[in-house]
Amino acid sequence: MDVVPYLSAVILISTIATIFLAVLSYAAFKIRDKRKPKAKGAAAAPVYFHRYKPAAQAADAPEDAAATPSEDGA
Amino acid sequence: MRGKLRYAGLLALLLLGITGLSVGLYELLRGAKLDLPSAFIRVAMWVLFAFLVLLILRYVGLLWFSYLNHLERDDEDPLHMPPVTILVPAYNEGACIQGSIRSLLELDYPRYEILVIDDGSKDDTYVKAAVYEGDHGRATVRVITKPNGGKARALNTGISQATSDFILCMDGDSALHPATLRRAIRHFEDPHIGAVAGSVKVVNRTNLLSCLQALEYIEGLNMVRAAQGFFRLVNIIPGPIGIFRKSALQKVGGYDHDTFAEDCDLTLKLLMEGWQIQYEPGSIAYTEAPEKLLDLLKQRYRWTRGILQAISKHKRTLVDPRRGVGVTFTLWYMIFEGIMWPSMNCFANVLFVYVATKYGTALPLILWWGQLTVLDLAAALYCVVVEEERLSLVPYAIFxxxxxxxxxxxxKLFATAEELLKLRMDWGKLDRIGRI
Known part of the structure; x- marks a missing residue:
């Protein structure tokens, strides 16, 4: 019995399903992330992450400008 | 020694198996005589199969060097066992913190300090940790609290408060194997070693997703670290368990807080400063893995963007090997694992699905999937045996x-795109279940 056609069908279907589910899951993750309740004053608070500046540029910036307190950290 | 020789036989068998099955799969494809009219598809397929050969070399290389590192392992007790400070940063870890501290009190080590840093938790983390404060014979527990400022700041606070020359950094939601310190500290007899990466294992193997992660941690992460450890070039000291020379931490300025993968960033800073980093499989941290798909994606999203941010900080070394050829190679390897492989895998699957539906042949897809599954099964079997894990984990390699x-x-692909577009992100803290 030639198993290749069956194997092909199983792998093909599972791959297509996985690709769709992976994209949908990622979209669901992003939607859930956007919907999560924000802490009070979060809008006014600075963003936690600031891009790294090389030492030469950072020397001009305030010492603690690299980051500000996040809502959840550890 | 007998055990090691047994592993040599297993490794030889697996390498032979990989070769035999790979040749078989390629013969299957060659015999099929695919007739593809599109030049683009033909070129793309050749590129992907060349990439597959690269992956075979990657797996064989990792298996080989992790075996060599395994041969170098010395099971003797260390000559000296200096005091160690264990830093436990905790933010809203009320469900896990007492379990973590209890596991730390059972460590097999003559003298150590446990320093819990409550990072301004909103739950009862501080109260629960403070119950254990005081002298416990070999161990002393201290608990300090500070306003919330992120894990990196909490760890830096701990580093400044640590009284020992060696520091173990872990997560508040992890537990350690009793032999962890004893196994790790002996590597520091070599003055070039700045840090030792431990082995992370999943404790909550309760569903398919967490079992797959259990296998991934053993095969995907620990095997890579073991191979990198042979060159003393481990590229990520995992957050749940890293042991550091305090002077090395002070020299690089501790943890930075400008990336979302502070453990990876610190590791790269140590490598850039010329410190060597070893892997110790006997130093084990047990951690909770996400049990739901969306939580897992949240975690991987943060890892991917954090690692890319850490690479970006040191991108000059990608083209400038003055920090050491090994360090430059390590950075390129991280790009390979973080960007190239996920991109190629997604592209390959989409292309082969298109070929299968358009031209009616799924053979390229079978070859791609089959080849990678063979490699994963071989790596999983080797790692499970060497790490003395349950053999029942091996079949998960197929899933x-x-x-x-x-x-x-x-x-990873989406996260990479978002990082390149510099989209805003925040910490994706997982809700802990409290299985530790």
Whole structure:
């Protein structure tokens, strides 16, 4: 019995399903992330992450400008 | 020694198996005489199969060097056992913190300090940790609290308060194996070693997703670290368990807080400063893995963007090997694992699905999937045996390749795109279940 056609069908279907589910899951993750309740004053608070500046540029910036307190950290 | 020789036989058998099955799969494809009219598809397929050969070399290389590192392992007790400070940063870890501290009190080590840093938790983390404060014979527990400022700041606070020359950094939601310190500290007899990466294992193997992660941690992460450890070039000291020379931490300025993968960033800073980093499989941290898909994606999203941010900080070394050829190679390897492989895997799957539906042949897809599954099964078997894990984890390698890896790679691809577009992100803290 030639198993290749069956194997092909199983792998093909599972791959297509996985690709769709992976994209949908990622979209669901992003939607859930956007919907999560924000802490009070979060809008006014600075963003936690600031891009790294090389030492030469950072020397001009305030010492603690690299980051500000996040809502959840550890 | 007998055990090691047994592993040599297993490794030889696996390498032979990989070769035999790979040749078989390629013969299958060659015999099929694919007739593809599109030049683009033909070129793309050749590129992908060349990439597959690269992956075979990657797996064989990792297996080989992790075996060499295994041969170098010395099971003797260390000559000296200096005091160690264990830093436990905790933010809203009320569900896990007492379990973590209890596991730390059972460590087999003559003298150590446990320093819990409550990072301004909103739950009862501080109260629960403070119950254990005081002298416990070999161990002393201290608990300090500070306003919330992120894990990196909490760890830096701990480093400044630590009284020992060696520091173990871990997560508040992890537990340690009793031999962890004893196994790790002996590597520091070599003055070039700045840090030792431990082995992370999943404790909550309760469903398919967490079992797949259990396998991934053993095969995907620990095997790579073991191979990198042979060159003393481990590229990520995992957050749940890293042991550091305090002077090395002070020299690089502790943890930075400008990336979302502070453990990876610190590791790269140590390598850039010329410190060597070893892997110790006997130093084990047990951690909770996400049990739900969306939580897993949240975690991987943060890892991917954090690692890219850490690479970006040191991008000059990508083209300037003055910090050491090994360090430059390590950075390129991180790009390979973080960007190239996930991209190629997604592209390959989409292309082969297109070829199968358009031209009616799924053979390229079978070859791709089959080859990677063979490699994963071989690596899983080797790692499970060497790490004395349950053999029942090995068959998960099939599900790992069929569903898990592709799903994670799609998330990595999106996360990479968002990082390149510099989209805003925040910490994705997982809700802990409290199984530790």
């Amino acid at each position: 790992y390749r069929a569903f898990f890896a592709l799903t994670i790679d799609v998330a």
